[in-house]
Amino acid sequence: MRGLEFLKKLDAFAMIDREWILVKEYETSENYGKNPEERTVNELLRLGVINLDKPPGPTSHEVTAWIKELLGIERAGHAGTLEPL
Amino acid sequence: MKYLSLSTKAYVTIMQLHKEVPEEKLNAVIKEFTGKIYQKPPVRSSVRRALRVKTIYKIDVLELEYPYVLLYVECEHGTYIRKLIHDIGEVLGVGAHMRELRRVKTGPFKEDETLITMHQLSEAIYLYRKLNDDSEIRKAVLPGEYMVSHLPKVVVTDSAAASITYGADLAVPGITYLHSSIRKGDEVAVFTLKGEIVATGVAMMHTEEILEKRRGIAVKTKRVIMERDIYPRREKEK
Structure with a gap:
């Protein structure tokens, strides 16, 4: 049940203190999808988030453009939808 | 966002x-x-x-x-x-x-261990790009699921996830796990059992109601995040 472990990790990250309740026994197919922590770097860059310690000075907009450029070169023309914080 | x-x-x-x-x-x-x-x-x-x-x-x-x-x-x-x-x-x-x-x-x-500076980020990108070392960039770029980590969570079957990506609301039989204390009207996040975000939505029932009832719409889909066709639509519910 590694997916549920990942969700519990998200709870801990957000400091959420809720119980998990089993509604119905179910097994997810190994043929489709994957645990978020098994994504490739390129997959992470398509919908990832950076908890960035923005330096004072440049605006968020400027910092975002800078990061997009840095990561964009790596993706060599692949259009991505990185959403930096 | x-x-x-x-x-x-x-x-x-x-x-x-x-x-x-x-x-x-x-x-x-x-x-x-x-x-x-x-x-x-x-x-x-x-x-x-x-x-x-x-x-x-x-x-x-x-x-x-x-x-x-x-x-x-x-x-x-x-x-x-x-x-x-x-x-x-x-x-x-x-x-x-x-x-x-x-x-x-x-x-x-x-401000925890996930917070990184521009300097650390640029080093992580350099390591990945020039030296093919992804250890730092993996710490820098977190899965998008972290963005909804503060919402109450509902976990669904593979076929329910597929239906949601095609615009369906989430019915009670599609749920496998859920958080305690969800109130009707709460903004919730819907995940697969592998931990992937499917969508966000609004709870139409309390947690207790979902456990009691065996049918009906539990979560009204608001925003689909998962791409279509990652999971097949027609798998039979067990």
């Missing part, structure tokens, strides 16, 4: 008092600014300048060294801290202004 911009924020800020005031008075006035406050957005702001109600969850004086007061403020999104400090100064009768401001929390994101 909406779920972050509408989430609770916390700041550490320096208030500069224009004249000294007794410490008890300072503490008493600051305490008055917790709970619901009225705030008029500043002249230079991106919203309409009508009086608005904002909730201040917490204000703590961290340090006091006249004329500076180091404050920790936890508040509703859209609260102007500069204005808050100005208003505290007015009520104190001596005037005050904001000297420095640092946001220390946006929803689930805070």
